[in-house]
Amino acid sequence: SQKIEQNSEALNIQEGKTATLTCNYTNYSPAYLQWYRQDPGRGPVFLLLIRENEKEKRKERLKVTFDTTLKQSLFHITASQPADSATYLCARISGGYNKLIFGAGTRLAVHP
């Protein structure tokens, strides 16, 4: 079955450092992976989508990579700020209707 695995332990980093979150998937490579941010008590907010044929994608301080050999995506936040503290979810599509399979998410805490 298709699964998404994210490090369930919280990631604590100092403000200004780069945060790196890992997403591993099983089975065949999806056409694309998506990353979402979720704050407590709120719905996920879309951040970035990276396609299978893209090695890397950037948006402001965010960078995502997609390695089909390792079956892995890395999500980087450079120059992290306390406002970046949240849970970050990785998701792959499944099936013809683009339903999403999510990982459990990684909680990021950026300390001043």
Place this chain on the structure above:
Amino acid sequence: DTGVSQNPRHKITKRGQNVTFRCDPISEHNRLYWYRQTLGQGPEFLTYFQNEAQLEKSRLLSDRFSAERPKGSFSTLEIQRTEQGDSAMYLCASSYSLEETQYFGPGTRLLVL
């Protein structure tokens, strides 16, 4: 464009009662998804609508769950004879056919006592 809205935001009910949640997608989004999220987990897919047609249902969706999307606009999710295991955040998401991104609502948090 006000985004996806969901009502109510919170619902507390007693076991055995019926509850109904509503989702208003972004206008002109023809795809609508329901997900369920429990503490410490990512959202899990429940069901999918394309316009008014319900095209896919997860095995998570027991007989006590029913969803509708009349006229292809808003959608409702009803849970009959609620159980404590139904306590979760119920999320709705919508998207446009030609785009992959799903836009999520704020969710309805259900607590079954």
